[in-house]
Amino acid sequence: MVFKRLLGSLGVGGPSVDTVLDSGAVTPGGTLSGQVHLEGGNADFTIEHITLELVARVEAEHHDGESEGVVVFHQHVVGGGFPLAEGEQRSVPFSFPLPWETPITELYGQGLGIALGVRTELGVAGAKDKGDLDPLAVRPLPAQEAILEALGQLGFGFKSADLELGHIRGTGQQLPFYQEIELAPPPQYAHQVNEIEVTFLSGPAGLEVILEADKRGGFFSEGHDTLGRYTVSHHGVEQTDWNAEADGWIRRLVEHRASHGAHSSYGSHADFSHGDHHHGDHRDDHGHRSGPGMGTAIAAGAAGLAVGVVGGMVAAEAVDEIGDFFEGDEEEGDEG
Structure with a gap:
């Protein structure tokens, strides 16, 4: 065009x-x-x-x-x-x-x-x-594609994607906005989280992978967000068991109940920092925009649609x- x-x-x-x-x-x-x-x-x-x-x-x-x-x-x-x-x-x-x-x-x-x-x-x-x-x-870098493929294989379904103005604190973010890819959880996590949001911050050496779980509230507790951050190299992508890696990330993210700001390290591929956050408190607003416009997110239709399914990821119409x-x-x- x-x-x-x-x-x-x-x-x-x-x-x-x-x-x-x-x-x-x-x-x-x-x-x-x-x-x-x-x-x-x-x-x-x-x-x-x-x-x-x-x-x-x-x-x-x-x-x-x-x-x-x-x-x-x-x-x-x-x-x-x-x-x-x-x-x-x-x-x-x-x-x-x-x-x-x-x-x-x-x-x-x-x-x-x-x-x-x-x-x-x-x-x-x-x-x-x-x-x-x-x-x-x-199109995604090999590491980005491998991570999304693994999440799809674990049963997560694509919901939408958008670009948010602002900065994620504690990261090396360079642009004035970041991308969020929203995923619907598979049945084994559906009772614990509403959705998982994935953000990639790429650089010459590798990726920062930020995962945010929108947790469901219980009878005696309110829902809240939990944030996990990992670093992944551009090298050795093909030698990594990404299904196991992503599964470990999600399990720690969903099950985590430690206090805000706790830090620990897991494995050879991921540095994990986490804490309980209210929605948005790990981000800084940046700049402004004027005027309404068309939404950039598209729904996938079926919540169970796997990200990793080639050629079948988006069930809705693409942006015109x-x-x-x-x-x-x-x-x-x-x-x-």
Whole structure:
């Protein structure tokens, strides 16, 4: 899908821009490449800069409820400082790495309902126009895929995924938002937890895996959230028994009753820090967003749908078009 628009700041007759990404999904930390195609207008212009922005539709919680907006989480200048003659056609190739914490938008080719895009800003004669928007598909890293596969094999079912504005305390989080993948528990845990939320914070050396259990309350106790955090290397993924690893994580998370802030270490693959938290108290709000928008989460339909089932993870319809998420967003909704 390509949105090709004239440079609005210069009106009819200005240059047009058409960005085409190379086919296929990329991974967090992987290389995004493609071509920016320019077509001159009815006069000669100087292209001052061509900047690609990575944008995401993000949710924010605040005192008045929830809102949605568009966050710019990376910018990369791919060219500029050259003349573009009347009617001239020129292509500018680009290639740059995605941020390691870029959210995943699909698993086994099935969309998760996360809206990411690449927006092209063209600078001409002192004017700027964000005139081209293309959807960005991101597949999981091997460790991310292995963990989600293991959770699926353990019977957890995909519910939804979204992006939350804010920071998770005690982590090395770099972006102003984080991704939550919500999973429905299998029968053996259904009486103890409502859902499990998984967050991946990727980096060059490995992943921080944050698991949050939304615990059910009993007759004499209120429900509460429990948080566990693990570190996983990018290396040795194929040599790890992820079913056993994930099962151990979940068991400790669900059964944990220790006081807030206790720390311990388990095994060779995971560092575990945990404590009982009320919902949201391990996160810091960051920034703001303006204006309502379409929700980014999609339901899976059946609670028992396994994450690990190839080609059958999402039973509901995928997000219609990325343009519906970003068309008409206001500039004050952007976060640099």
